[in-house]
Amino acid sequence: MIAKDLGERKLVDKVFSVAKKAKEAMAELGEEKVVNATIGSLYDEKGKLVVLETAMDVYKNLPPEEIAGYASNFTGAPEYKESVKIxxxxxxxxxxxxxxxxxxxxxxxxxxxxxxxxxxYLGYGDTLLLPKWLWSSYILMAKDRHGDCDFYTLFNEKKEFDIVDFKNRVEKLAEKQDNVVIVINDPCQNPTGYRLSIEEWKEVRKILVSASEKANIILILDVAYIDFDDRTFEEKREYLETFKNFPEKVLTIFTFSLSKSLTSYGMRVGAQIALSTSKNVIEEFYEANSYTCRSTWSNISRGGMAMFSQIMLDEEKTAKLEKEREFYRELIKERAEIFMKEAKECDLEILPYVSGFFLTIPTGEYTPKVEKLLEENHIYTVVLKEGIRIAVCSVTKKKITGLAKRIKDIYEKAKLEK
Ligand SMILES: Cc1ncc(COP(=O)(O)O)c(C=O)c1O
Structure with a gap:
């Protein structure tokens, strides 16, 4: 009965289905025997969801009407907007x-x-440019515009950002579309943990500037994991310089999320931050996006926004939050380091990981076999098209230890299977 022009609309969310299998295995075999590397939320070393104290203390002390009421504005409370910019x-x-x-x-x-x-920004039926290794929800969004997707390879054979491939794809789209909409998820790319170097960003910048002579370029910079990036303030500033002083035909939209920054996934709070050298572009951004807010979700959680604002507008609370987050950033790093060290020892290939919640093992054509064998060994991962994703954000150090070798053995076995 659904509208014919929508085509097939069946959501196959592998993350949730594999996670369910992992839970069932745990119930049957006991927690210790199962590795659930599917969960994309931060878990502590006791296997419990991390809830940042600073955030919860503030939230629990909000007046009830600050939680129950509508937001003061469709586009967000002024203090919240200020907090996001800060x-x-x-x-x-x-x-x-x-x-x-x-x-x-x-x-x-x-x-x-x-x-x-x-x-x-994506023209109806146009192509959205995405990374080959990606968070798959982007694809659904393109489909909602009856669009297609093209995928930049992300890495070249030297395991650096494949700038040549990126350039070719951007240029090709700029030849045929009014708007070229590109998603780059950086830093802490999901699913690889990659982060472009400043030099790579400089090259990307040149490509965007050059392509803007032919089309409007809209860079959606997905910074969902930015608060788990381990660079210093000055280094982050250098990265952010990339997006300044673009020609008027390049618009950067940072997409921000409190899901990871405050470990408040269910609170559903995030933001678009548009940056341009053109007043008109920003006014148009505000008008158009206010419209879609109103037509889609109207307004977002008042309490969630208040929670963030009360932290960000108070330097003491911000410092407390950062300290708390630092602890978990270090924990993720330790887990990733254990895995990477052991992977190196047993010669298991990993895509270039720098920081963040996930790392990826490319398993190419053997992926379905690897998936089957992993499950037989009670190891549950997010299975990608040509690889498997390990959530270092949620697997304890104890369970990470030895995991690389187990996966390597499984991968070798998968290669031998007919
Ligand atoms: C790369 C990436 N971007 C964006 C999001 C959006 O998360 P949320 O809608 O919870 O803020 C996620 C969530 O997993 C993600 O992995």
């Missing part, structure tokens, strides 16, 4: 962004932010 660009953001125009729109999570951006 969080992304620093307390001196006005100075840092001087000469630029910018607007913030509050959205339900990073998903809402990316969806709003795709909805407003």
């Amino acid at each position: 969080s992304l660009f620093g307390r001196d953001y006005k100075e840092f962004l001087s000469g630029h125009y910018y607007e913030v729109i509050a959205t339900p999570g990073g998903t809402g932010a990316i969806n709003n951006s795709v909805k407003n």
Whole structure:
């Protein structure tokens, strides 16, 4: 009965189905015997979901009407918008962004932010440019615009960002579309943990500038995991410089999420932050995206926004939050280091990981066999098209230890199977 022009609309979410299998295995065999590397949320060493104290203390002390009420504005509370800018660009953001125009729109999570951006900028039936290794929800968003997807390879054979392939694909789309919409998930790329170097960003920048002579370029910069990036403030600033002083035909939309930053996944709070050198582009962004907020979700969680604002607008609370987060950032790093060291020892290939919640093992054509064998060995991962994703954000150090070798053995076995 659904509208014919929508085509088939069947959501196959492998993450949730494999996670379910992992849970069932745990119930049957006991917790210790099962590795559930599917969970994309932060878990502690006791196997419990991490809930940041700073965030919860503030939330629990909000007046009830601050939780139950509608937001003061469809596009987000003013204090929230201020907090998002501070969080992304620093307390001196006005100075840092001087000469630029910018607007913030509050959205339900990073998903809402990316969806709003795709909805407003991808031409109907056009192609969205995505990384080959990716968070698959982007594809659904393109389909909602009856669009196609093209995929940049992400890595070349030297395991660096494949700038040549990226350039070719951007240029090809710029030849045929008015708008070229590109998603780059950086830093802490899901599923690889990759982060482009400053030099790689400089090259990307040149490509976008050059392509903007032919088409409008909309860069959706998915920064959902930015608070788990381990660079210093100065290093992050250098990265953010990349997006300043673009020609008017290049628009950057940062898509931000509190799901990971505050470990508040269910609160559904995020934002689009648009940055441009053109006043008109930003005014149009604000108008168009306000419209889609109103038509899609109206407004977002008042309490969630208040929680973030009360932390970000209070330097003491911000420091406490950062300290708490630092602890878990280190924990993820330790887990990833154990895995990477052991992978090296047993010669298991990993895609270039720098930081973040996930790392990926490329298993190519053997992926379905690897999946089957992993499950037989009670190891549950997120199975990608040509690889498997390990969630270092949720697997304890104890369970990570020895995992690389187990996977290597399984991979070798899969290669031998007919
Ligand atoms: C790469 C990436 N972007 C965006 C999101 C959006 O998350 P949320 O909608 O919970 O903010 C996720 C969630 O897993 C993600 O992995």
